[in-house]
Amino acid sequence: MKLNPVWITGVGAVTPLGCTYAQIAERLLAGVSGVRRISSFVVADHPSQIGATIDAVPSPVWLPSFAGDTNPERERGDTATAVGDFEQLSRLDQATLWCCIAALEDADCWPSRGPTRIGLVLGNAAEWNTLWESDFQQGGKRLFERHCQLEPLTKRTCRRLGLSGPAVSMSAACASGNYALALARRWLQMNWVDICLAGACDMAITPLTLAGFGNLRALSRRNDDPQGASRPFDLDRDGFVMGEGGTMFVLERADRARRRGVHVYAEVAGCGASSDAYHMVIPSPHPEPAIAAMRQALVDAQLNPSEIDYVNAHATGTPVGDQAEALVLETVFGAHIAKMPVSSTKSMSGHLLTAAAAFEALACIIALDRQAIPPTINLHHPDPECRLRHVPNHAHEHRVRVTASNSFGFGGSNTCLILRAA
Amino acid sequence: VRCDGSAIAQWRKQPVWAGGQKIPASFLKHAEDQTVLALMTVLQAIELHGYYDYSFADWGVIAAPNLFGRITMAQTIQRYQEEGAWGVSPHLIPHQSLHAMSGTISQALKIYGPNFGVGGGPNDGSETFLVAAAMLTDHQLPGLWVVLTGYESEWIPSPDGRPTPAPICQCVALALIRGDAKAAGLHLSVGQSRLGLHAHSQTLVGHEDPGLAHLSELHLGLLAEELSISEPRPTGSGPTTPKRCRWRLADGHWLELEAGIRGPEGRL
Numbered sequence: 292m293k294l295n296p297v298w299i300t301g302v303g304a305v306t307p308l309g310c311t312y313a314q315i316a317e318r319l320l321a322g323v324s325g326v327r328r329i330s331s332f333v334v335a336d337h338p339s340q341i342g343a344t345i346d347a348v349p350s351p352v353w354l355p356s357f358a359g360d361t362n363p364e365r366e367r368g369d370t371a372t373a374v375g376d377f378e379q380l381s382r383l384d385q386a387t388l389w390c391c392i393a394a395l396e397d398a399d400c401w402p403s404r405g406p407t408r409i410g411l412v413l414g415n416a417a418e419w420n421t422l423w424e425s426d427f428q429q430g431g432k433r434l435f436e437r438h439c440q441l442e443p444l445t446k447r448t449c450r451r452l453g454l455s456g457p458a459v460s461m462s463a464a465c466a467s468g469n470y471a472l473a474l475a476r477r478w479l480q481m482n483w484v485d486i487c488l489a490g491a492c493d494m495a496i497t498p499l500t501l502a503g504f505g506n507l508r509a510l511s512r513r514n515d516d517p518q519g520a521s522r523p524f525d526l527d528r529d530g531f532v533m534g535e536g537g538t539m540f541v542l543e544r545a546d547r548a549r550r551r552g553v554h555v556y557a558e559v560a561g562c563g564a565s566s567d568a569y570h571m572v573i574p575s576p577h578p579e580p581a582i583a584a585m586r587q588a589l590v591d592a593q594l595n596p597s598e599i600d601y602v603n604a605h606a607t608g609t610p611v612g613d614q615a616e617a618l619v620l621e622t623v624f625g626a627h628i629a630k631m632p633v634s635s636t637k638s639m640s641g642h643l644l645t646a647a648a649a650f651e652a653l654a655c656i657i658a659l660d661r662q663a664i665p666p667t668i669n670l671h672h673p674d675p676e677c678r679l680r681h682v683p684n685h686a687h688e689h690r691v692r693v694t695a696s697n698s699f700g701f702g703g704s705n706t707c708l709i710l711r712a713a
Numbered sequence: 714v715r716c717d718g719s720a721i722a723q724w725r726k727q728p729v730w731a732g733g734q735k736i737p738a739s740f741l742k743h744a745e746d747q748t749v750l751a752l753m754t755v756l757q758a759i760e761l762h763g764y765y766d767y768s769f770a771d772w773g774v775i776a777a778p779n780l781f782g783r784i785t786m787a788q789t790i791q792r793y794q795e796e797g798a799w800g801v802s803p804h805l806i807p808h809q810s811l812h813a814m815s816g817t818i819s820q821a822l823k824i825y826g827p828n829f830g831v832g833g834g835p836n837d838g839s840e841t842f843l844v845a846a847a848m849l850t851d852h853q854l855p856g857l858w859v860v861l862t863g864y865e866s867e868w869i870p871s872p873d874g875r876p877t878p879a880p881i882c883q884c885v886a887l888a889l890i891r892g893d894a895k896a897a898g899l900h901l902s903v904g905q906s907r908l909g910l911h912a913h914s915q916t917l918v919g920h921e922d923p924g925l926a927h928l929s930e931l932h933l934g935l936l937a938e939e940l941s942i943s944e945p946r947p948t949g950s951g952p953t954t955p956k957r958c959r960w961r962l963a964d965g966h967w968l969e970l971e972a973g974i975r976g977p978e979g980r981l
Contacts, residue, residue: 336797416810419833423786434787435872438780443834459840462811463829470829477847499789502801564827566819571807580825587853701807702816702828 297476298548298713299556299656301398301541303390305492306650307343307534307640310389312397316657319665320686324518324639326532332428332498339510341517342496343534343641348385350377351392382494383421387413387448390539391488395452398541399553400486410456410484411445412475413539414467414491416645417500418444418460424497456484464700465605465642466564467491468538468649469708473562475542485547490652492537493645501533507572509609521642522669523606523635524613524677531607534641538649545713556656560693560711561592567703574615574699581619581705585697588707589623594693597627599709601658601689603651603696604679606635606667607642616697617677632689634682638668648698648706655694655710664689714754715865718879721746724753731756732769732823740821743804745785746882747778747862748814752821754884755858762888772856773826773848774815777838779863781830782809787870818860826854838863846901849891856890902969 307325308318325343334340395401423434445458463470468491475489504510511530513520521532563584569575606613621628636654643650654665663686670683696708725741741749792800811830819828831841838861845859865881
């Protein structure tokens with residue numbers, strides 16, 4: 292059965308490289324790093340003291356009034372009722388609202404959202420942990436109080452934005468965004484929703500998360516050179532650099548988008564997913580599951596490997612992970628690997644954790660839009676075990692019709708998302 | 714499975730057989746309590762239905778815990794205050810995040826299909842069925858484990874760091890496959906509203922508002938065999954009254970979790 296294609300018609304993002312599409316595109320293609328020394332809390336005793344942080348989430352111009360908000364969170368001091376109260380919300384709430392509103396506005400769906408059945412699929416691994424920690428840091432005691440009446444982030448977001456479709460939050464760690472887009476596409480194909488917001492948000496640069504990843508020895512300790520610290524595929528890489536932010540997309544069926552005559556960024560052409568079933572943290576030494584995820588995405592998109600023009604690699608900058616992914620790419624693409632550019636935008640954005648895959652889908656959209664490949668910065672001595680056509684340090688022009696984006700995660704998740712010019 | 718904290722502590726220390734392999738006791742050492750119970754419940758379901766030799770390699774697993782990692786979070790915050798960054802366990806993130814439960818089950822049962830966590834908030838598990846139905850109708854997976862966990866009452870940590878007794882922890886593990894719409898048992902189906910269909914709908918595990926569907930009600934329904942996942946009822950026992958939990962979707966479509974013999978309402 293020929294399914295109706297699903298298109299991306301709106302983008303909203305808050306990232307270490309900017310909060311508008313134009314700004315993010317410009318900085319990604321200019322090879323700008325968003326990494327710096329963390330200043331929002333004391334990091335002196337942390338093994339890693341750097342991150343791609345966001346100072347402030349911009350307040351949406353179209354923020355709806357929260358008047359009539361009878362949720363118990365208001366009784367706990369969340370008195371946000373209008374634009375001026377946006378700053379009182381948690382950073383995760385702010386990021387999610389900004390991304391959703393910006394995406395809906397971008398897709399020209401904001402004014403008409405009331406009668407439209409809009410779904411929400413949001414990737415986030417640690418909504419409650421983030422809430423408990425940030426509340427405690429501010430002197431709150433929510434962790435020790437009854438939660439049974441509290442709303443999850445997805446329900447809060449739907450209520451605040453007046454969305455009436457099904458909503459779900461999900462986590463496959465760093466692969467969450469790809470899963471979110473795949474699920475949203477499925478809901479659209481099944482005609483469960485008219486439009487679906489999908490993506491991921493994660494504002495996880497907090498003391499406990501930084502310490503947890505630091506003590507796991509997963510983070511770069513190049514504290515004296517923040518902008519040079521995230522160096523995927525480089526021989527001198529020593530771990531990833533944490534980042535934070537969010538990216539949400541508006542997805543809709545092609546026939547609806549055509550009728551509305553809106554701008555189309557890309558088609559969500561294929562998705563593949565698998566699990567290593569090997570270890571919660573360490574990537575499997577057996578590449579077969581990750582290969583299977585990529586091949587599943589290619590089959591789903593009805594494409595041959597040679598038709599992929601660019602791969603946005605998961606490549607976080609850990610010694611083991613980058614080599615394992617390079618082997619997967621070599622196996623899947625065969626001879627085509629010599630001419631197909633591969634880059635890791637984490638070198639600039641840091642690793643946005645749960646939000647990484649969604650941001651990297653945006654990087655692919657930018658490659659499709661600008662016909663240029665964003666670089667892997669800090670790549671001065673490519674690891675000889677990573678035999679890829681790198682794009683070191685500078686973007687270059689390239690014909691891009693189809694992109695693939697790999698995202699792997701804790702819990703053994705492997706995903707691949709294929710976007711195609713619509 | 715419903716159990717108290719001592720049973721979970723005991724299971725945590727025991728090696729288990731899963732996926733044709735002996736898993737050492739250390740496997741669950743750092744796992745959250747709900748993860749331990751989730752794995753034990755899945756293994757019990759396999760045992761109960763005699764699927765010892767069945768390979769779940771191509772299946773998927775999605776898991777919906779409830780306020781996952783809360784007790785560990787309280788302990789970690791306290792240790793961070795006392796010891797700084799040094800006091801934070803490297804196991805915090807891998808084992809106390811929303812995806813940890815599905816990842817652990819995937820690893821134990823050697824499930825190579827998709828695995829991820831869903832929901833995580835109070836009474837937030839019912840959305841899992843929206844995800845499950847979408848995944849199964851994709852025809853990519855032969856089956857899907859859907860695992861929901863939570864506590865009978867809220868387990869609230871003490872602000873002074875004193876241990877608080879764990880309430881009864883409960884888990885429902887469902888092995889879902891695409892199946893015959895006329896078969897007896899528990900059905901998850903997608904349909905389109907027809908006039909009069911609501912007349913004989915009964916709410917068992919929830920309401921039309923998915924936010925009101927509770928794990929406890931689903932669990933009790935399964936225990937009472939009102940939502941039966943066992944053998945078809947004997948011939949001649951007559952059709953049972955459908956018990957339904959329904960989610961509204963777009964264009965008059967709905968997703969329904971239902972027990973009993975199916976009627977001729979025109980499922981899709």
